[in-house]
Every structure is written in structure tokens, then in C-alpha cells.
Amino acid sequence: EPEVTQTPSHQVTQMGQEVILRCVPISNHLYFYWYRQILGQKVEFLVSFYNNEISEKSEIFDDQFSVERPDGSNFTLKIRSTKLEDSAMYFCASSEGISYNQPQHFGDGTRLSIL
């Protein structure tokens, strides 16, 4: 069965550094998402992306964050200047269509640790 793959599985970065989290969505999917889960807290929506632009973003997704689909396969989340509170598990997801009918498929996540 096709999978969403995320790399790396664990990223350790110094505070203030830029970090890029990478995702390869399922190949025929058109909608892409990032979620995060801070340790001990709920999984939170960050952003959705369709047709090469952001379709929705949460209040968490401020100017420090950006997303990009640089080629036909990758979907990236960039954090420009990381803060301690950015430490979390980041999940990428994709769906074939609009999500209430086409479920979101998740990757295994990237654990981001900010020192």
C-alpha cells in the first residue's frame, strides 16, 4: 500500500537555526498537510496546501513557517529561526481529495528537538 514518507525521523537543531522537514506524499494525492504534536499535547493542524498554494493555516503557522512543493514529489516544512517551543513531532499527511470524503494518510512523523 502506498505510504507517506517523512525524513528525517529525528532532527536535532540549535535554537535560532533553520530547519527543513521533508515529506513525500502519496503520488496521486492532491492535498497536503502538516500537523504537529508537542509532547503531552494534542495533535494540532498547521497548514494545508493545494494547487501550489496554502489553502488554510492555523494561528500557529506564523511568519517563521513556510511550506513548499519544490518538485513533483516532495512537500517541505521550513522553520526559519527555531525556538525551544518548536520541539514537537511533526506529521505530514496527504489526501486524494477534500478530506471529509477522502481520508488523510499520515507519515510516521519527524521528531524535532530544539536545543
Next chain:
Amino acid sequence: AQSVTQLDSQVPVFEEAPVELRCNYSSSVSVYLFWYVQYPNQGLQLLLKYLSGSTLVESINGFEAEFNKSQTSFHLRKPSVHISDTAEYFCAVIKAAGNKLTFGGGTRVLVKP
């Protein structure tokens, strides 16, 4: 805005015993409901979903969930659990025509032999 509450953060249960995971939601608009499961060191996998029709939905591995609109609940049940059901279970909602999942806090199920 939508919100989801999972009342139990952890549920220990013996193998072959039944389990129920509670989920309540709040929304001012119509929503669709999902249960996702996360096995250790893996991502979230869709377990089952309620979109419309019969209020009782079933998964292929014996779980079922019942949508109760009056009680705004979507509790997950399994009559007899296996060791392999040890995982964290997340209830989630999405508003009609939306594409953003709102998750509950998760319930960790530990199945003991």
C-alpha cells in the same frame, strides 16, 4: 470552531476483555468523525469514519463506533481486544467541506496478557 474531548488518557485492559474509548465533540456546524490509531513508532492510521447513514460504523479489525448526535459522542468499542491492539487512539472531527482535522488528546490502550 470544533473541539474534541477524549475523557480517558489511558485505558489498561486485559486480553480478550472488551474496551470502550470515549469521545465527545463540540461544533457549531455539521462535522464528520474519525478514529485514528497510532501504533508504537508509527504514524496515524485511519481506523474508521462516520460521514452519514448508519450511525454504527465498523472497522476491518473488529472495532466499531457509534455516532450519537444528541449526545455529541462517537465512542469506540471492541468486544474482545488482542495484545496487538496496544496503541494510542485518536478521535478527530472535520467540518463539512473542510479539510482540517481537529483531534482529541488521545487514549493510550495497553492490553495486558
